[in-house]
Amino acid sequence: MSEEKSFHMTSDEFRRYGHAAVDWIADYHSRIESFPVLSQVKPGEIRAALPKNPPAQGEPFEWLLKDVERLILPGVTHWQSPNFFAYFPCNASGPGILGDLVSSGLGVQGMLWSTSPACTELETHVMDWLVGMLGLPEKFLSSKSGGGVIQDTASSAALCALLAARERATNYSSNKKGCNGRLVAYASTQTHSSLEKAAMIAGIGTENLRLIDVDDNFAMRPDALARQIEADQRAGLTPCFVCATVGTTSSNAMDPIAAIGEVCQRHNLWLHVDAAMSGTAMLCPEFRHLQNGVELADSYNFNPHKWMFTNFDCNCFWVADRKALIQTLSILPEYLRNQATESGAVIDYRDWHIQLGRRFRSLKLWFVIRHYGVEGLRHHVREHVRLAQEFAEWVREDDRFELAALAPLNLVCFRHKGGDAANQDAVNQSIMDRLNRSGDLFLTHTKLKGKLTLRLCVGQTNTQARHVERAWKRIREEAEKAAAAA
């Protein structure tokens, strides 16, 4: 039978252009240090260079790669640069990228077990592997009462945990009847903003999200938590959920999980542990004391897409009681019914998250774990922590600077002491702006105890000693100029 008219890319073209795209990425990473880390374009500059209308006829693939180079790159902030020390990183690696490519090529939907059994089973398997790799409690295993699922982000994981807590606390009636304005959730003043967003989305309301005080090291105070829960109970409200953080975004503070978990058990609250960034450190047994008490958690999550070399998006989320999660998020229209689901012998991950459709995300995680091996992953995590600790030591030894928080792992919060207290914030803002405008590195800020604080996070895949050394040199150079100008 003759082939029909087609505009699809042929197999030969796919090979040729695919090789070209792979080579372009390899080249990009080889010259990544030549670009300013933070994009220097002005608002609207990228759009202004794009044609007003889409093309009526197709264009050669070569034009696309050229335009990525010419039109897109100037507007890229280079998250994969070894000189990227901002926010938390979003690191990636060769095996992660190629695992994701294979997933795109297979193009399967994993919403149900039956829509691609391997997509579900590899995910369950890798999530079980990670329970052991991170020293998490056995109750999170799929062979016990729990199980793991890959979510897109920690925001979605927190939302799912909050929803399950909401349902459990209302005897599974809030899904039917809606919220009643009487459920209360707890986090700390340092908890990630996604919890506030989750409280908004879930119909709990931010006025019913209590932000518990922190101690001098920005960790949640369990005594303050217990007092607030008891006050809410006396007021006739229904406390249902606590989020404790292993490594807060602002300062990498470690909430005391054991003490918080004990409070949650006493009052029958769902404990969600958010280890989005620092969970990766738990690959190394010597860091696990930072989450002592994790066996009390009802749910836990961390982001391999932050620090475990697995490109975005990849959030790993576990629950101790999968029935609670499934009962919360399950729907079953006729057009999704099938024998495997009815048999009850399989996991349908559709019932473990917000979305229905889902891609084969475990492939990239599997590729990463197998490429590095557990020892390889540990090596690089330890190396990042070592470099950050070295940087903290330099700050400590320089009397123009001070550390602004403990630095338990790979995030260092610090500031220049300024000429005097009045201009300290301005000097630090100026140091950051000068550095980021220079393009040599990129770091971001926070406020701790009311003071502007610089954050340097070592977590980019290719960051080595020389990058951190140069960052410190450049920080001191710009600090001198900023202080002189103040």
Place this chain on the structure above:
Amino acid sequence: MSEEKSFHMTSDEFRRYGHAAVDWIADYHSRIESFPVLSQVKPGEIRAALPKNPPAQGEPFEWLLKDVERLILPGVTHWQSPNFFAYFPCNASGPGILGDLVSSGLGVQGMLWSTSPACTELETHVMDWLVGMLGLPEKFLSSKSGGGVIQDTASSAALCALLAARERATNYSSNKKGCNGRLVAYASTQTHSSLEKAAMIAGIGTENLRLIDVDDNFAMRPDALARQIEADQRAGLTPCFVCATVGTTSSNAMDPIAAIGEVCQRHNLWLHVDAAMSGTAMLCPEFRHLQNGVELADSYNFNPHKWMFTNFDCNCFWVADRKALIQTLSILPEYLRNQATESGAVIDYRDWHIQLGRRFRSLKLWFVIRHYGVEGLRHHVREHVRLAQEFAEWVREDDRFELAALAPLNLVCFRHKGGDAANQDAVNQSIMDRLNRSGDLFLTHTKLKGKLTLRLCVGQTNTQARHVERAWKRIREEAEKAAAAA
């Protein structure tokens, strides 16, 4: 300076293995018709072949590709097969896959404009292009009061629309105070299950989601909608949101948008139009009458990852009033503050969806649109519709079969008439099971007016006339056997 010990994939290795992965994908697509479309494995079979523990030391990349072939492929349901006629498709293409690969290689986070301006601006630009390409109202343009954003799935888009409606109806107080159990949302009995899930998640409650009756063609009855809204208002409730569908999942029914929109305007309800599947057809002016009245929508979404050759995930979501959406989903912690955001001159897409982190998804959409051109996309959509209409004609002409619904585009709902009414469902179930077990093609079912109905959807990238012809031949073969056995 000497290089440090590293387990990372080198640049040369990335090229070599990247080429191998691209070639593997090309090979996979070349031999995709040799696999059973629906995976034939039993529950647990894939996991049983995987090692119990993760490797301590890294493994060669060659092993990974071999294991994809050996361990994963048997558990894959081949969504990219031209013989995949199940559910709605999730089609992909060379340019889409390679655009996504470049996105993985860049590895940027687009949560804020400043975290990669090109990621935001290309997305806004392409979403504006699509407004014109689909004949959508100008109010959805970023240059007007609205704007578009790429979401992961239609489930998330519906949730965001419902949240914005919830906030607007409560004068932006539900985020703060939580839901009060008095908000009401409306869909039809045929609306996608994600709306039920959204009502659960958003704290509205499924008891407050009214499922409005449909007419003989499974389209929502605007008169019934109006009556229900008025009854709810009289009961002191707060109607806030209607979801109308352009192409329902079950039968591809078209809700009358103009009439529904008029009801929404009269009662000041948010109208969300879900065109997840059929939105792609609007590339062709001749199909746009199916969504007459779309100018009354407050929000609209469709999935290029279903039918527009853009690999998952890629949902396009527009709002007419971006301020309502942003006010609903905005949070601004100190550590995300920056000059561009404060200036108000830029879009921060973090405030347009549930998640914080986001990947550079517009690249694959840009690649697809430029590779095919508007005319190329139209050609393939028209071809799919033509093939489905031809199939519907064959069903109509065969007196053992009947059409079970209108077939306005590329989904045909049909059934074998069975020996008698009593065994009709069993015969159709048996036809489907036999076909799916044969591996020759994959189709799924629904229930319409209480009867089991087979669905055949033509939307896979490489489906040609010969595949649909063979599907019809195989359906008739298995129908004869099933009817004989009944």
